[in-house]
Amino acid sequence: MNSARKRVGIIGSITGVLLVAISGLGTYAKYAFEGLLAEFRREIVKEVRGVSFLDEDMTSIKGKLESFSVKLSELDQEMTGLKRRIEAEFESLKKEVLSFVTKLQMTINAELVDILAKRE
Numbered sequence: 001m002n003s004a005r006k007r008v009g010i011i012g013s014i015t016g017v018l019l020v021a022i023s024g025l026g027t028y029a030k031y032a033f034e035g036l037l038a039e040f041r042r043e044i045v046k047e048v049r050g051v052s053f054l055d056e057d058m059t060s061i062k063g064k065l066e067s068f069s070v071k072l073s074e075l076d077q078e079m080t081g082l083k084r085r086i087e088a089e090f091e092s093l094k095k096e097v098l099s100f101v102t103k104l105q106m107t108i109n110a111e112l113v114d115i116l117a118k119r120e
Helices: 002-119
Strands: none
């Protein structure tokens, strides 16, 4: 009977050790699996955020390019308007100068006619 008790005690001890070991292994596996999932989740979130940041950056860049294009178009229109105004002003000045030169020539011619008339 003593040996039966020893056997039951040994078997009970082995069973207890196995239960504790399996429980510890299960706990370790659980935390390891959770850690793996957390790491996987972090990687996925990092990738998703990276893509969303890229999308936001691309959207921002597209918006800036469109804004730049609009500003360039406005500047082109403004420059075209300035060019037309300058051309109109140039034509006006050209007419004034031509008129002045014509009057000056007429005055000089009249003076020359007077000078020649006095000599004769």
